[in-house]
Amino acid sequence: MKLLYLAPRDFPRRVANRVQTLKMAEAFSRQCDFVLAISALHCTVDELWDQYGITHPFQIEVIGEPRLDPKTVFGMPGMIGSVLRHRPDILYMREESPAWALSFAFRNLVYEMLDYSERRSWLYAGLVRRSRRTFAISEGLIDTAVANGLPRDKISLAPDGVDVAAFDFEQDAATARRAVGLPLEGKIVLYTGRLSEWKGVDVLVQSARLLPEGTRVVIVGGFEGEPEALQKVVDKQGLRDRVDVLGFVPHARVRHYLKAADVLVLPNKPVSKLSTHHTSPLKLFEYMAAERPIVASDLPSIREVVDDTTAILVAAGDPKDLARGIRLALDGGTAVANMVEDARKRAGGFTWDERVKAILDAVG
Numbered sequence: 001m002k003l004l005y006l007a008p009r010d011f012p013r014r015v016a017n018r019v020q021t022l023k024m025a026e027a028f029s030r031q032c033d034f035v036l037a038i039s040a041l042h043c044t045v046d047e048l049w050d051q052y053g054i055t056h057p058f059q060i061e062v063i064g065e066p067r068l069d070p071k072t073v074f075g076m077p078g079m080i081g082s083v084l085r086h087r088p089d090i091l092y093m094r095e096e097s098p099a100w101a102l103s104f105a106f107r108n109l110v111y112e113m114l115d116y117s118e119r120r121s122w123l124y125a126g127l128v129r130r131s132r133r134t135f136a137i138s139e140g141l142i143d144t145a146v147a148n149g150l151p152r153d154k155i156s157l158a159p160d161g162v163d164v165a166a167f168d169f170e171q172d173a174a175t176a177r178r179a180v181g182l183p184l185e186g187k188i189v190l191y192t193g194r195l196s197e198w199k200g201v202d203v204l205v206q207s208a209r210l211l212p213e214g215t216r217v218v219i220v221g222g223f224e225g226e227p228e229a230l231q232k233v234v235d236k237q238g239l240r241d242r243v244d245v246l247g248f249v250p251h252a253r254v255r256h257y258l259k260a261a262d263v264l265v266l267p268n269k270p271v272s273k274l275s276t277h278h279t280s281p282l283k284l285f286e287y288m289a290a291e292r293p294i295v296a297s298d299l300p301s302i303r304e305v306v307d308d309t310t311a312i313l314v315a316a317g318d319p320k321d322l323a324r325g326i327r328l329a330l331d332g333g334t335a336v337a338n339m340v341e342d343a344r345k346r347a348g349g350f351t352w353d354e355r356v357k358a359i360l361d362a363v364g
Contacts, residue, residue: 001364002033006102008095009077010040010065012051014223015246016193016282017114021094022052023163027356028092031056037082039075040065051254053166060086062163076101090132096123099289103130110135110363113155115278116144128154130189133363140277140300156362159305161352171218176260180253188215189326190261192254193283195219195226198275200267200297203319205234207267208242210323212330217243219256248271258290263329266296269317277301288347293329295322305350310343312336 005028007021027038027141041048049057062076063201079098083106084093086230093099094112101124103109111127113136128134128150135158147151177184189211195201201219208217219230227247234243249257258264270276279301287294288310296302297316307313314325329336 001090001360002088003028003035003090003092003360004082004086005034005036005092005097006061006079006082006095006100007036007093008039008079008313010042011038011048012043014221017094019052019251019282020160022054023161023352024356025058026056027352028216030056030353031089031356031360034086035059035061035082035086035109037061037063037079037086039078041064042160043163051250051252053163053255056208060161063080067344096120096127099116099131100127103127108132110359112158113137114143115146115274116141116146116148121138121148124148124150124251133359135359135362136280137280138301138304140304141274144273144277156358158355158359159350160280160282160285161350162282162289162347162354164289164347164351167286167289167291171256171259173260173262176256179259180249180325182218182257182260183216186216187212187262187330188216188218188260189263189265189330190218190257191265191267192220192286193281195222195230198269198271200269200317201230202233203269203317203322204265204267205230205237205239205243206319207237207323207326209237210320211242215326215330218246218257218261219244220246220254222247254286255290258292261290261292263326264290264294265322265326266302267316267322268297268299268302270297270299275299275301276327280305285347285350288343288350291344293332293340294343295325295329306343306346310339310346312339 005025028034063082066074068074091106099111109131111131111134112363113134134155138157142155173246227245233246266284268275276299284305294311296311298313311324312328315321
């Protein structure tokens with residue numbers, strides 16, 4: 001089977017969707033004849049592999065980036081050219097607008113649904129019905145799609161995943177802290193990822209003043225401009241001695257920061273259906289694989305992956321309850337140790353290879 005993953009985006013960028021795309025591409029390349037087509041590459045291929053921890057290289061085709069948005073009709077010439085050159089058995093896409101357009105001519109299109117915007121219901125209706133198969137990243141997203149009239153029998157569940165093997169190395173917290181330059185003394189509560197409003201990082205910052213003395217909140221990641229904006233918030237609240245905003249690090253380095261932490265936090269806020277029902281957070285799967293206690297917002301989207309046996313779940317958007325959960329995790333004990341072990345075992349069922357195998361089995 002020849003599969004073309006058409007991803008009209010530029011690489012690398014400071015967002016999780018680039019991680020997901022490349023890890024899926026790597027897994028596809030292990031299991032079928034595969035090409036990833038992208039709009040632009042801002043580094044060498046070897047640098048891309050290093051930045052994202054790719055150990056099984058695959059073919060990348062750069063189709064060109066138009067002056068206007070490559071994810072719209074302006075990028076169609078390059079995308080159509082790639083399809084005609086490779087003539088794949090399966091065309092895999094996650095960008096809904098170009099996927100909708102190509103679905104009229106290419107009936108073996110497989111669509112990955114990541115969110116649902118009701119103002120674009122007309123687009124999803126045609127795309128899902130014409131797709132060979134649609135894969136949604138959460139049950140909540142499927143429920144929303146079906147409630148808006150999409151055919152349930154055309155949609156399968158495919159939660160996001162994790163490269164478990166990347167975390168399969170011995171590194172205690174002290175060694176990891178030395179590797180990434182974090183202080184050896186005190187407790188570290190860590191968050192990784194975007195700093196968008198719905199991610200709840202502001203709630204984590206507010207909780208910092210409620211944590212035990214000697215505890216530092218470390219925030220790793222952020223899109224262009226986000227770390228600088230958050231640093232201003234931290235300074236305004238007088239929390240520079242409790243909160244470190246480190247900014248972006250290459251994804252291949254993130255695992256060392258996770259290993260350096262005492263507690264990992266996912267503080268999503270219930271401000272939209274994306275947060276409450278649709279998301280399948282990459283960081284949550286990586287937290288599980290990192291074998292550290294997890295404190296996460298108690299939202300339906302999060303409970304699709306973890307529960308009270310694998311994470312400490314707290315009221316979403318509540319700094320006081322978040323601080324309570326973090327203190328429980330820091331106190332440790334048998335119950336917390338069991339959560340860590342069970343979460344690591346559960347992560348083994350969410351690998352990228354297993355995700356790709358399920359997708360190929362469903363469309364093969």
